[in-house]
Each structure stands twice: as C-alpha cells, then as structure tokens.
Amino acid sequence: MRAFVLSALSGLALTGGALADLPNGVAAGETTTSSSLLWARSTVAGNVNFEVSTDPTFTNIIATQSRTVTDPLQPVKSGIAGLSSNTKYYYRATDASGAVAAGTFKTARASGTGSFRLGVSGDWRGELAPFVSLRNAASRDLDMWMSLGDTIYGDVASPALPIPQAQTLNDYRIKHDEIYTERFGLNVLRELRASTSTMATIDDHEVTNDFAGGATIGSDPRFTGPTNALINSSTLYNNGVQAFQDYHPMEHRVYSGTGDARFDGRPDLYRTQRHGNTAQVFSLDARSFRDVGLPAVADPTNPAQIAGYVASSFTPGRTMLGNTQLNRVKQDLLASQSSGTIWKFVMVPEPIQNLGVLNASDRFEGYSAERNDLLRFIDQNNIDNVVFISADIHGTLVNNLTYNNGPFQPQIQSGAFEISVGSGAYSAPFGPTVAGLAAQLNLPGALPLNTYLGLPGSQQEAYVQGLINAQIAPLGYDTLGLQGSGIPAQLLSGTWTATNSFGWTEFDIDPSTQALTVTTWGVPWYTEQALLSNPAAIAGLQPQIVQQFVVQAVPAPGVAGMLSVAGLLAIRRRRR
Incomplete structure (x- = not known):
C-alpha cells in the first residue's frame, strides 16, 4: 500500500504542467490533532489552489482553498482545520500555469x-546539494520531520547567491529557494x-555566524541601527528570520504582553x-x-x-534562551509529565551536553547557570524520559546529562540524555574538524590530520571519543555514552559517536512497549570539489545505518500504576 501511495504522489507532482513552476514542491506544518498549515511556492503570478483529500487519488476531496501569488520569491500558505486526529491526509497545490505538486501528512x-x-x-x-544523506527519510513513514537549525548558510557564498x-530579504529567500531546488537530477529536501x-x-546561519539576538547592536559591527537597540530588532536579523518563516510551513507569530523587552514585538x-x-x-x-558569548x-x-x-x-543572569522562553519550556515540560506523556523531545540548536571549553561559548556550556537551572x-520535578536533540556541531555524540550547583561542584544525574544530529x-x-584542531593545538597524543583520515572508521571514532x-x-x-548512567539503554550498532559522515537521525517509539529506538x-562525507568532479558518484550514495541504540521508557508503560510509592521513589533515586 505504501508503495502505491508514494507512486500516486510522485505521479501527481509531475502532472498538469511544468514542475519548474512549483520548484520547491509543497510542505505541511503546524500540524495538530485537527489542523495543518499547507505551503507552496509558485514562480507564476496568480492563484494557487490547495486541495485536501482522505485518499491519494483525490476522489474524496474534503477541503479546497486558494491563495494568490504576487511575488515569485514569496511562498503562500493555507490553514486547514476540522480534520480528524491520527489520520493521514493527502494534499496538492495547483498554480496558475497548471503545475501540480502533492504531499501528505x-x-x-x-x-x-x-x-x-x-x-x-x-x-x-x-553548495553541497542535493543532500543525498537525507534521501531515505521520505520513505521512512515519518510522523514528523524536524529541521534543526542552519537550514541555510546566509553568511557563506553558494551557487545561487555567490x-x-x-x-x-530577497537575498535570504534565494538561499532558501536554493536548498529546495533540483540539482544533479535530485531534490531530496523537496521530497x-x-x-x-x-x-x-x-x-x-539563518542570519549570520554566531550572532546573539539579545545583545546590543553596538556590540556587533555586522548589524546596523541604534547602538543600544537589540540585535533581534535589527534589519539583518528581521530579513533573515522573515525569510526563514516564509520558506517553512509555519505561522508568523510575535511575542506580546510578556513585559520582557527582549521578547515583546519579536518573532x-x-x-x-x-x-x-x-x-x-x-x-x-x-x-x-x-546574551553575547563569553570570550574564548x-x-x-x-x-x-x-x-x-x-x-x-x-x-547569574546570563541567558541563552531568555527568561520568558526558559520559563515557558519548564512549564510545558511539567505539564507534559503531569498529563502522562511518556517521551519528551526537546530540540535545541546547540548542544546542552558538556564537551569542554573549546568553542563552548556558542553552546549551553557557556551559559552554565541557565543550563543547570533547566536540568x-x-x-527535581521528576520529569522522565527527556531527550535533548541538538545539531550545529556537524556530528552525532550521545551522552547523559548531569548538572551541578556551582563551578567544580559534584555532578548530579538529571535523568535526561542528549544526542546531537547531522550534519x-x-x-x-x-x-x-576536531582531529585537525587537536593537531593544530598540539594536544597530547594528537595525530596528524592525514594520519587520522587514513584510519578505519571505527578507529576514527575511537580517536575522536x-x-x-x-x-x-x-x-x-561523564565521558561520552550512556553506559553506567542509569539510563536503560543498549547500543545495537556502531558506537556512541558518528562523526565522520553526513546524515540524519530517526527516533522510533514502539507502539506496544514505548521503547525508543x-x-x-x-x-x-564529501567536499564541494568531490561533488563537482563526479556528481554521479555523490548522487548515487545511499544512507546506511552508522549508529543505533534502544532506550526503555522509565517507568515502563503499564508499570507505574502497579508500583508502590516506595518503588517509584526507588526508581527516582537511581538516576540521582
């Protein structure tokens, strides 16, 4: 059945006119139990008609809406409500030229x-498109996909914007259009x-490298405006963030009524x-x-x-998230636990695990007071099964998360763990990157980079660890990995790191046991030079499993109701 559905959607995406008029395809987001927000970009002025159906052949269309394209670089969006929960829907967009692109959610x-x-x-x-490391994600029957930051590199020249x-604003829109545009016969992100x-x-990088939105414009010469105003009110920031919102199926929401000058009126x-x-x-x-990062x-x-x-x-008081957002995620996590939700996935663009002082100023490690407050x-509120998922460092590292009450105080287990994903x-x-830096700094035991590159993959991972x-x-x-942490995890394939490849990570919850695989x-991994020298070879790469582990939910579903109070307390103590 799944093969039929994919075939039907593929056929629809190519009918009714040149797909070049809908070069980025379609997308859906902000999906709830009863609604979703549909997205498309047409290069042709005029109406884009959205249709939603309960079947892939569109014999039972349940909703139709129309939006008008006036700027070929500005996508259109359409909210659909009144849907049934836990139900697959099919949708398509038809533009004024007759081009059709279809999707599902x-x-x-x-x-x-x-x-x-x-x-x-x-x-x-x-410049590294078409992103073959992600090519199997569309066939994995995902309930949801998360693009976890650095979805463009606005501060790096690329073919579309050299x-x-x-x-x-149009510069940033061109950068977003680039990553959803076909290259070397593939359009992985569109699919x-x-x-x-x-x-x-x-x-x-949706704006510019390592910017701090809560710092003043006067602290960073890349931004212009009143020197005492915040960077998150600057033109460059607003252009970058507006283009990001434009090119994702998301509502343009604005903070208001918080009483916090960092937040009110901001995206x-x-x-x-x-x-x-x-x-x-x-x-x-x-x-x-x-806040601005600490000096390195x-x-x-x-x-x-x-x-x-x-x-x-x-x-005290140094912040990465801002107090309004920090309190918001705390209360939402608490409500999630109180409502009986088993797994909580917290997406943070930069790692919250400690990796040492090198380049720490850009990570939570450079904001330790706030990091420890959250953990x-x-x-202390016994919020179970929290998984932090981060990106930014261009490799996969897994570790349990500890916190302490001051510099060099004993570490306390939080019960949560983190995995960084990508790139x-x-x-x-x-x-x-780390191997080269170690050689450059002449760290004890450092290998020359060429020696490292010549090692087998398992030895490269052991060296990085x-x-x-x-x-x-x-x-x-705690050193890398979940062993000895009290988190009930078992490594199935690879090691606790995967740092020498491009890729993505899948989180799969078993319907019966609620175990997380x-x-x-x-x-x-490849360079731009390798891609341009032999695009067919790179386009032919197929993702393989480079790491896999399973984590049991704590307490296991169905067990909590049978445990005594003493038993529950014993489970809590084991993680501290």
Missing part, C-alpha cells in the same frame, strides 16, 4: 499511546518535506506538539534572545584559564 494522536516516528537533522550548505553575506509534517527552528519561533500520551516535541529558539579560552591547555572560564559561565528543574551536509564534519573525553573527564563530567543514517 498525518494529524497528531489526540490521546493514548501508539507508534511515533520522528526524523531530525540540521546544517546543510547549498556573495559572502546575504543582506536583503522529504512533501512526505510528512515538518517543524523547524533557526540557529545562527516567536517556540513550538510544541503533543502526540497523545506517546510523545511531545518542544522546539526552542536559542539565538534570538541570548586563549590556551585550552592552561588549567587556570579553564577554571576562570568555567567560573564565568556561572555568572535541575527536570530532575545533513557540512564539510568537513565533526570528526575531521578519546579527544573529547580528555577534555571533559578532568572537569568531572534511535537510528542514525549516514553517507560518507
């Missing part, structure tokens, strides 16, 4: 438990977005979506409201400098 489960399958990646650059920094409901958030990118009692997804904006450690081998950096990261809240396509990935563990173990942090798919 599934509404969320209203209550109870069942299966849930989520796909996540981030960090793909236009300038070093996007400036205007992926047509296959399921999507969610997205920004990191920095509201925070989202949460509940899927019955099985799962809830929380998507955070870690860029728009953050000049000598990462100097214990005094390291100690000073760690102490500074605990400065402490999760622990979809960023050259070079985490492994070669050794480098990271050497940074975090002296600070009292985490699978990272990948292809060998």
Whole structure:
C-alpha cells in the first residue's frame, strides 16, 4: 500500500504542467490533532489552489482553498482545520500555469499511546546539494520531520547567491529557494518535506555566524541601527528570520504582553506538539534572545584559564534562551509529565551536553547557570524520559546529562540524555574538524590530520571519543555514552559517536512497549570539489545505518500504576 501511495504522489507532482513552476514542491506544518498549515511556492503570478483529500487519488476531496501569488520569491500558505486526529491526509497545490505538486501528512494522536516516528537533522550548505544523506527519510513513514537549525548558510557564498553575506530579504529567500531546488537530477529536501509534517527552528546561519539576538547592536559591527537597540530588532536579523518563516510551513507569530523587552514585538519561533500520551516535541529558539558569548579560552591547555572560564559561565543572569522562553519550556515540560506523556523531545540548536571549553561559548556550556537551572528543574520535578536533540556541531555524540550547583561542584544525574544530529551536509564534519584542531593545538597524543583520515572508521571514532573525553573527564563530567548512567539503554550498532559522515537521525517509539529506538543514517562525507568532479558518484550514495541504540521508557508503560510509592521513589533515586 505504501508503495502505491508514494507512486500516486510522485505521479501527481509531475502532472498538469511544468514542475519548474512549483520548484520547491509543497510542505505541511503546524500540524495538530485537527489542523495543518499547507505551503507552496509558485514562480507564476496568480492563484494557487490547495486541495485536501482522505485518499491519494483525490476522489474524496474534503477541503479546497486558494491563495494568490504576487511575488515569485514569496511562498503562500493555507490553514486547514476540522480534520480528524491520527489520520493521514493527502494534499496538492495547483498554480496558475497548471503545475501540480502533492504531499501528505498525518494529524497528531489526540490521546493514548501508539507508534511515533520522528526524523531530525540540521546544517546543510547549498553548495553541497542535493543532500543525498537525507534521501531515505521520505520513505521512512515519518510522523514528523524536524529541521534543526542552519537550514541555510546566509553568511557563506553558494551557487545561487555567490556573495559572502546575504543582506536583503530577497537575498535570504534565494538561499532558501536554493536548498529546495533540483540539482544533479535530485531534490531530496523537496521530497522529504512533501512526505510528512515538518517543524523547524533557526540557529545562527539563518542570519549570520554566531550572532546573539539579545545583545546590543553596538556590540556587533555586522548589524546596523541604534547602538543600544537589540540585535533581534535589527534589519539583518528581521530579513533573515522573515525569510526563514516564509520558506517553512509555519505561522508568523510575535511575542506580546510578556513585559520582557527582549521578547515583546519579536518573532516567536517556540513550538510544541503533543502526540497523545506517546510523545511531545518542544522546539526552542536559542539565538534570538541570548546574551553575547563569553570570550574564548586563549590556551585550552592552561588549567587556570579553564577554571576562570568555567567560573564565568556561572555568572547569574546570563541567558541563552531568555527568561520568558526558559520559563515557558519548564512549564510545558511539567505539564507534559503531569498529563502522562511518556517521551519528551526537546530540540535545541546547540548542544546542552558538556564537551569542554573549546568553542563552548556558542553552546549551553557557556551559559552554565541557565543550563543547570533547566536540568535541575527536570530532575527535581521528576520529569522522565527527556531527550535533548541538538545539531550545529556537524556530528552525532550521545551522552547523559548531569548538572551541578556551582563551578567544580559534584555532578548530579538529571535523568535526561542528549544526542546531537547531522550534519545533513557540512564539510568537513565533526570528526575531521576536531582531529585537525587537536593537531593544530598540539594536544597530547594528537595525530596528524592525514594520519587520522587514513584510519578505519571505527578507529576514527575511537580517536575522536578519546579527544573529547580528555577534555571533559578532568572537569568531572561523564565521558561520552550512556553506559553506567542509569539510563536503560543498549547500543545495537556502531558506537556512541558518528562523526565522520553526513546524515540524519530517526527516533522510533514502539507502539506496544514505548521503547525508543534511535537510528542514525549516514553517507560518507564529501567536499564541494568531490561533488563537482563526479556528481554521479555523490548522487548515487545511499544512507546506511552508522549508529543505533534502544532506550526503555522509565517507568515502563503499564508499570507505574502497579508500583508502590516506595518503588517509584526507588526508581527516582537511581538516576540521582
């Protein structure tokens, strides 16, 4: 049946006129138990007609809406309501030229438990399209796809916009159009977005590298405007974020009435979506409201400098999320636990796991007081089965999450863990980047980069793990992996890292046991030069499993009601 559905949708996408008039296809997002927001971009002025059906052949059309295209770079969106929960729908867009593109989505489960399958990646650059590392995601029957930041690189030249920094709204729109446009005969992201409901958030490159939206314009010469105004009110920020919202099936929401000057009148990118009692997804904006990052450690081998950096990261009041958003996710997590939701997936564009002081200023590690406050809240409120999912570092690393009450104080288990995902396509990935940095800094035991690149894959991963563990173990942090953490996890394939490939990660909840299987798919990483030299070879790459592990829900479904109070307390204590 699934093969028939995909075939029907593929056929529809190519009928009625040149698909070039709908070059980015269609997408659906903001999907709830009863509604969804449909998206399309046509290069032809005139009406785009959206139709929604309960079958892939569109014999039972239940809704029709029309939107008008006036600017070929500005997509149109249409909200559909009155849908049934836990139901697959099919939709298509027909533009004024007669071009048709079709897609499908599934509404969320209203209550109870069942299966849930989520796909996540981030960090793909236009010059490395067509993103073959993601090519199997559309066929994985996902309930939801998450684009976890750095969905464009507005500050890097690419074929569609060969300038070093996007400036205007149209510049940024061109960058988004580029990643959903066919290249070398493939359009992987277009197919992926047509296959399921999507969610997205920004990191920095949707605007410019490492920006801090809660800092003043005067602190960063890349932004213009009143020097005491915040970066999240600047023209460059607004152009980047508007284009991001334009090119995703998401509502343009704005904060109001918070009483917080960082937030009121600013874009509201925070989202949460509940899927019955099985799962809830929380998507955070870690860029728009953050304070400026700490100065980097000049000598990462100097214990005094390291100690000073760690102490500074605990400065009270320093924020990455902003107080309004931090309190929002806390209360939503608490409500999720109280409502009986089993798995909580928290999307954070940058890692919350500790990786050492190198480049920590851009991660939660550079905002330790706020990081520990959030993890402490999760622990002390007994919020179970929290999985943080991050991107940005261009590799997959898994670790349990601990917190402490001050610099160099004992670490406390939060019960949560994190996996970083991707990159979809960023050259070079985490492994070669870290290996090269270690050689450059002449860290103890560092290998020349060429020696590292010549190692078998398993030895490359072991070497990278050794480098990271050497940074975090002296600070009292748990080494990479979930072993010995109290989290009931079992590694099935690969290791606890996957840092030498491009790819994405799948989160699959078993409908009966609610166990979570985490699978990272990948292809060998490649450079732009390799792609241009032999596009057919790169286009032929097929994702393979590079890492897989399973985590049991705590407590297991059906067990909580049978446990005594003493038994429940015993489970809580084991994670502390």
